[in-house]
Amino acid sequence: MPELELGGNTYEVDEDGFLQQLDKWNPQFAQDYAPLEGIDGELTEDHWKLINYIRDYYEEYGIAPMIRKLCKDCKFKLKYIYEMFPSGPAKGACKLAGLSKPTGCV
Amino acid sequence: MKRQTIRLKDISKSSEQMVELNPADFMRLPYPYDTVDSEPAFKQLTEEQKKKYEVSVDGVVALSLPRPETKAEEDELVRKFLSGLGKLLTKENNWTFLQPLSLTLEYCAKCQTCNDACPIYTGSGKQEIYRPTYRSEILRMIYNKYLKRGGKALAKFTGNDIDLNWTTVARLAELAYRCTLCRRCAQTCPMGVDNGLVTHELRKLFSQEMGIAPIELHSSGSMKHLKDGSSTGLIPVALKDTVEFLEDDIKDRTGLDIKFPMDKEGADILLIHNAGEFLAWPENPMAFAIIFEAAGLNWTLSSQSIGYDAVNYGLWYDDVQLARVALKHAQIAKELGVKKIVIGECGHAHKAISVIADRVITGELNIPRESCMTLLEDIVLNGKLNLDPKRNDFPVTLHDPCNLVRLMGVVKPQRNILNKICPQFREMEPHGVKNYCCGGGSGFAIMPSMNFPDWRSSVSGRMKFKQILDAFQDVIDPNIRKMVCAPCSNCKGGIREILSYYDAWEKTGIAYTGLVEFIVNAMVDIGEPYIEWPDEM
Numbered sequence: 036m037p038e039l040e041l042g043g044n045t046y047e048v049d050e051d052g053f054l055q056q057l058d059k060w061n062p063q064f065a066q067d068y069a070p071l072e073g074i075d076g077e078l079t080e081d082h083w084k085l086i087n088y089i090r091d092y093y094e095e096y097g098i099a100p101m102i103r104k105l106c107k108d109c110k111f112k113l114k115y116i117y118e119m120f121p122s123g124p125a126k127g128a129c130k131l132a133g134l135s136k137p138t139g140c141v
Numbered sequence: 142m143k144r145q146t147i148r149l150k151d152i153s154k155s156s157e158q159m160v161e162l163n164p165a166d167f168m169r170l171p172y173p174y175d176t177v178d179s180e181p182a183f184k185q186l187t188e189e190q191k192k193k194y195e196v197s198v199d200g201v202v203a204l205s206l207p208r209p210e211t212k213a214e215e216d217e218l219v220r221k222f223l224s225g226l227g228k229l230l231t232k233e234n235n236w237t238f239l240q241p242l243s244l245t246l247e248y249c250a251k252c253q254t255c256n257d258a259c260p261i262y263t264g265s266g267k268q269e270i271y272r273p274t275y276r277s278e279i280l281r282m283i284y285n286k287y288l289k290r291g292g293k294a295l296a297k298f299t300g301n302d303i304d305l306n307w308t309t310v311a312r313l314a315e316l317a318y319r320c321t322l323c324r325r326c327a328q329t330c331p332m333g334v335d336n337g338l339v340t341h342e343l344r345k346l347f348s349q350e351m352g353i354a355p356i357e358l359h360s361s362g363s364m365k366h367l368k369d370g371s372s373t374g375l376i377p378v379a380l381k382d383t384v385e386f387l388e389d390d391i392k393d394r395t396g397l398d399i400k401f402p403m404d405k406e407g408a409d410i411l412l413i414h415n416a417g418e419f420l421a422w423p424e425n426p427m428a429f430a431i432i433f434e435a436a437g438l439n440w441t442l443s444s445q446s447i448g449y450d451a452v453n454y455g456l457w458y459d460d461v462q463l464a465r466v467a468l469k470h471a472q473i474a475k476e477l478g479v480k481k482i483v484i485g486e487c488g489h490a491h492k493a494i495s496v497i498a499d500r501v502i503t504g505e506l507n508i509p510r511e512s513c514m515t516l517l518e519d520i521v522l523n524g525k526l527n528l529d530p531k532r533n534d535f536p537v538t539l540h541d542p543c544n545l546v547r548l549m550g551v552v553k554p555q556r557n558i559l560n561k562i563c564p565q566f567r568e569m570e571p572h573g574v575k576n577y578c579c580g581g582g583s584g585f586a587i588m589p590s591m592n593f594p595d596w597r598s599s600v601s602g603r604m605k606f607k608q609i610l611d612a613f614q615d616v617i618d619p620n621i622r623k624m625v626c627a628p629c630s631n632c633k634g635g636i637r638e639i640l641s642y643y644d645a646w647e648k649t650g651i652a653y654t655g656l657v658e659f660i661v662n663a664m665v666d667i668g669e670p671y672i673e674w675p676d677e678m
Contacts, residue, residue, distance in 0.1 A: 037189070049590075050190065050205070050590055050591050051589070051590055051591065096376065096378065096379035096382060097369075097374055097376055097379065098373065098374040098375055098376075098379055098420070099420075101383065101386075101419070101420045101421070101423055102421075103386075103390065103423050103424075104383075104386050104423075106678075107390070112678070113678040114676075114678070136589065136590075137373070138357065138361040138362070138365060138372055138373060138374055138587075139361075139362070139365070139366075139371060139372035139373030139374065139375075139416060139417055139420075139450075139452070139587065140372070140373070140415050140416070140417030140418075140421070140452060140487075140586070140587055140630045140631055140634060141373055141417045141420045141421040141587075141634075
C-alpha cells in the first residue's frame with residue numbers, strides 16, 4: 036500500500052490517495068491534505084461543516100451521503116461545494132474526510 | 142513519427158511497453174474538439190506504480206496486477222492459466238459457453254471485418270493491440286500449440302509458434318480489460334465468430350481459476366454486493382434513510398405525497414434499481430416512483446439485502462458470482478410473491494437476469510422479468526399520464542445501452558417514448574442495434590483508479606463522444622442547453638466522465654440524464670420543471 040507523508044505523519048493510502056484506515060484520520064490530516072486537493076490556506080468553517088457532515092453520515096451508515104442530501108442538509112449549492120473542493124464532493128471532500136474510494140455504480 | 146509495427150508474437154517478448162499511447166494518433170473528434178490541443182493531458186503512471194504493477198501493454202492499469210517476485214511464481218501462474226484454458230474447453234466445466242467459444246477458436250477466417258466495427262480499435266487510431274482479433278488470435282495460437290495433440294511439435298509449421306510465458310499471460314489479462322464486451326465485432330462477423338466472448342472467457346479464466354479480477358468488480362464489487370447487500374455499500378438501514386429522504390425531496394419539489402412501497406407482498410411488480418441510482422442519481426428512482434404512482438401500478442421495492450441492488454457484476458467476469466447474485470434476486474422475488482420483476486434503468490442488470498441467468502433460475506424461481514422500457518412505453522403511449530411535450534422543448538439525443546439493444550433487442554420502446562415527449566429529439570448515427578458503447582461498458586465506468594479513467598474517456602468512450610457531438614453539431618453553441626438521454630446507470634457514469642473529462646458542459650452545453658426524468662419533466666401536474674441542468678444544482 037502506498038504511503039503518504041503529510042506534516043510529519045505517515046498515512047496508508049490507496050493508489051488514488053484515499054486514506055485506508057479510517058481511524059487514522061484526524062483534523063490535521065484534512066488540513067495537511069488540503070493543498071494537494073487545490074485548497075489554499077486554512078480550511079474554513081464551511082469546509083469543516085461539510086467534512087464533519089460526511090464523517091457523521093459515514094459513521095452511522097457506512098457510506099458517503101448522496102450529494103443531493105449533503106447539499107440539502109448543509110444548505111450548500113453544488114457549485115459552492117466545487118468552489119470549496121475543486122475536485123468535487125466525492126473525490127475531494129470525501130478524501131479529506133478520510134473515507135475510502137466510493138464503490139459500485141456511483 | 143511512424144508507429145512501430147506490432148506482431149502477434151511480440152506479446153511474449155519482454156519490453157517496457159508494447160505501445161506508447163499518443164493522443165495525436167487517436168481518431169479525430171468533431172468541433173470544438175477538432176484540434177490536438179483540445180485533448181486533455183493523459184495521466185501518466187508514477188515510476189513507483191510502473192514498478193509495482195504489470196503495465197507493459199500500453200502503460201494503463203485496469204487490474205493492478207502485481208508483478209510476481211520469483212520465476213517459480215511466474216511458472217505457477219502460467220500453469221494455472223493453461224489448465225484454466227483447458228477447463229474452458231470442456232463441457233463439464235463450461236457448459237454455458239463451450240459451444241460458441243469452440244466455434245470462435247476454430248472458425249475465424251481472419252478477414253478482419255470486425256476491426257472497423259470496434260470503437261476502441263478505431264477510436265485509438267487503430268492500435269494493433271486493441272483490434273478485436275488480436276487477443277483471439279493469440280489465444281488460438283496458445284490453444285493450438287499447448288492444448289492440441291501434437292501441437293508443440295507442429296507449432297513452427299502451423300504458424301502457432303508462440304511462447305507462453307508470464308509476460309504473455311499478464312498482457313492477456315490486461316488486454317481482457319481493453320474491450321467493453323459491446324460485441325459489435327460479433328454482430329458484424331460474417332462467420333458468427335464472437336471475439337467479445339473471447340474477452341469474456343479470458344476474464345472468467347483469470348477470475349475463476351487464478352483469482353485475478355479488477356478490485357472494483359470483485360472484492361469491492363460482487364463480493365461486497367453479496368456481503369453488504371449492495372456493491373455501493375448501501376446497507377439496508379442506509380437504504381431506509383435514503384428512501385425517506387427521497388420521499389421528502391419529492392414532496393419539496395413537486396408537492397406530491399408519495400410513499401415508496403417496501404416489501405409489499407403479492408405486488409404485481411418488484412422494481413429493482415441499480416443501487417447506484419439511489420446514491421448518485423436519486424432523481425431517477427424518484428421519477429420512477431412518481432410515474433408508477435401516477436399510473437396506478439401495484440408495485441414494490443425490496444429492502445432486503447441484495448434485493449435493492451439489481452447489479453450483477455459477475456456477468457462481466459465470473460459465472461459463479463453471476464449465478465450467486467441472480468439466484469438471490471429470484472429468491473427475493475419468489476418470497477415476496479410478486480408477479481414479475483421489473484428492472485430499472487440498468488443495462489447489464491437487464492441482460493444478467495433476463496437472458497444469461499435464465500437457465501440458472503429454474504422452476505419456481507423462474508419468475509417473469511420485464512424491462513422497464515416496455516412498461517414505461519405502455520404508460521406513456523397509452524395515455525396513462527397527462528404529458529405536455531412542450532416542457533421538453535430542447536435538443537435531446539438517445540444513447541443506446543449495448544445490453545439493451547444489441548444484446549437483448551429492446552430498441553423501440555425508449556425511442557417511441559422520446560419521440561412522443563421530446564419535440565427536438567434526434568438520433569445518433571448509427572443507433573439501435575448498431576449503437577456504440579458509452580466506453581464504460583463491462584464495468585469500465587466503475588473503475589476509477591490510476592490512469593484507467595483517462596483511457597476510458599479518451600479511448601473507449603471516444604466514439605460515443607464523437608456520436609454525441611455529431612448529433613448536436615447544429616446546436617453546438619454552449620448557450621443552447623441540450624441533453625443526452627442515457628437509460629442505464631453504467632452508461633450514465635461513463636458519459637458523465639466523458640463530459641467532465643472534456644469540459645463539455647462549459648464548452649458545448651451538453652448534459653445527460655436517464656429516461657424517466659424526461660417523462661416526469663413532461664408531466665402537466667408537476668409544477669416546476671423536473672430536469673435540473675448542471676448550472677441549476
